[in-house]
Amino acid sequence: MADKRRKLGFETRAIHAGQRPDPTTGAIMTPLYLSSTFAQSEPGKHQGFDYSRSGNPTRLAFETCVADLEGARYGYAMASGCVGATTIVHLLSAGDHVVACDDMYGGTFRLFDKVFARQGIQFSYLDLTDPGALESALQPSTKLLWLETPTNPLLKIMDIAALSDVAHAQGVHVVVDNTFMSPYFQQPLALGADMVLHSTTKYINGHSDLIGGVVITDDDELAEQLGFLANALGGVQSTFDSYLCLRSLKTLAVRMRAHEANALQIARFLEAHPRVDRVVYPGLPSHPQHDLAARQMSGFGGMLAVYLKGDLETARRVLSRVELFTLAESLGGVESLIEHPAIMTHASVDPAQRRAIGIDDTLLRISVGIESVDDLIDDLDRALVAR
Numbered sequence: 001m002a003d004k005r006r007k008l009g010f011e012t013r014a015i016h017a018g019q020r021p022d023p024t025t026g027a028i029m030t031p032l033y034l035s036s037t038f039a040q041s042e043p044g045k046h047q048g049f050d051y052s053r054s055g056n057p058t059r060l061a062f063e064t065c066v067a068d069l070e071g072a073r074y075g076y077a078m079a080s081g082c083v084g085a086t087t088i089v090h091l092l093s094a095g096d097h098v099v100a101c102d103d104m105y106g107g108t109f110r111l112f113d114k115v116f117a118r119q120g121i122q123f124s125y126l127d128l129t130d131p132g133a134l135e136s137a138l139q140p141s142t143k144l145l146w147l148e149t150p151t152n153p154l155l156k157i158m159d160i161a162a163l164s165d166v167a168h169a170q171g172v173h174v175v176v177d178n179t180f181m182s183p184y185f186q187q188p189l190a191l192g193a194d195m196v197l198h199s200t201t202k203y204i205n206g207h208s209d210l211i212g213g214v215v216i217t218d219d220d221e222l223a224e225q226l227g228f229l230a231n232a233l234g235g236v237q238s239t240f241d242s243y244l245c246l247r248s249l250k251t252l253a254v255r256m257r258a259h260e261a262n263a264l265q266i267a268r269f270l271e272a273h274p275r276v277d278r279v280v281y282p283g284l285p286s287h288p289q290h291d292l293a294a295r296q297m298s299g300f301g302g303m304l305a306v307y308l309k310g311d312l313e314t315a316r317r318v319l320s321r322v323e324l325f326t327l328a329e330s331l332g333g334v335e336s337l338i339e340h341p342a343i344m345t346h347a348s349v350d351p352a353q354r355r356a357i358g359i360d361d362t363l364l365r366i367s368v369g370i371e372s373v374d375d376l377i378d379d380l381d382r383a384l385v386a387r
């Protein structure tokens with residue numbers, strides 16, 4: 001061993017962090033501790049757990065492991081990504097102001113715009129692909145900067161380090177929704193962010209069989225407040241879903257590499273296809289922010305967007321002809337999904353705003369799975385050339 005202090009590799013930590021053989025039985029895998037409450041030997045004296053809303057050994061193993069992968073000490077597993085966002089915004093009080101990117105996950109926007117805005121939290125939404133835009137949007141009451149990068153569905157990239165510098169100069173905390181990249185390809189805390197949010201529904205669980213979220217920080221003070229809120233609000237992840245997420249983390253690295261390899265091949269195939277107008281994938285040199293993506297991320301992920309030549313009917317035809325790609329919302333699972341943002345995931349966005357962002361009738365979003373890439377390409381090619 002050249003250097004004993006060398007940090008263990010991502011793959012090693014994904015399999016071992018926060019876990020050791022069960023002390024009572026030696027079981028290699030962290031058991032499902034399906035207990036709501038825990039025995040105390042004297043009032044207030046227990047073995048670290050008293051009630052499963054405040055803490056559960058299975059959930060803690062997952063939280064410790066996923067936090068470690070983001071380079072942090074604290075994780076709070078939630079019943080969904082939306083509950084994670086809800087818990088974070090509860091750090092604020094009425095009158096506080098949040099600056100958010102204008103192109104974020106629709107459910108997060110709905111939560112801000114339709115729930116928290118009614119409770120007196122103020123929000124400004126802006127295009128933060130230019131870090132210079134942030135300075136003038138900050139107010140004395142600004143407490144939080146909310147970033148999501150790359151964005152959904154058009155994969156715009158925001159400079160986490162530059163934006164965090166501007167925010168921190170004004171004492172503003174930075175949240176990054178890292179759902180699209182997972183900690184394998186992007187680690188926002190190392191770039192300056194204070195909190196990371198994941199919808200574990202997507203890549204972290206990766207098998208499209210649960211809804212979950214996690215909030216991660218390495219800041220002691222934020223951790224104390226988030227831990228309090230997780231328990232007080234009570235939107236914690238179930239033990240069973242924590243078990244599934246913990247199991248999925250073990251293969252996160254190999255899955256992400258496979259998603260990316262397939263996505264890059266499919267992006268190149270589509271970019272050269274005569275029925276395709278334009279492909280948006282951060283790993284293509286044609287992506288307007290390819291250099292920033294390459295600097296900020298260690299890979300480009302499994303999501304891509306494609307503009308077809310034609311019109312809405314062309315898009316409908318392609319979507320009805322694919323066989324391996326399932327027409328469905330969501331993303332990040334081992335199986336490939338395809339969808340039509342204007343009709344499906346982004347239907348609630350005002351049509352004018354949709355056009356302004358670039359979501360038109362010929363746009364398809366693809367979540368590239370880890371099937372044999374030749375089969376995926378054949379499937380897309382058949383659907384594209386069919387009349």
Ligand SMILES: *Cc1c(COP(=O)(O)O)cnc(C)c1O
Binds near residue numbers: 200
């Ligand atoms: C899905 C998603 C969410 C919301 O997560 P849920 O688990 O569905 O509540 C938040 N952010 C992004 C980027 C997502 O893709």
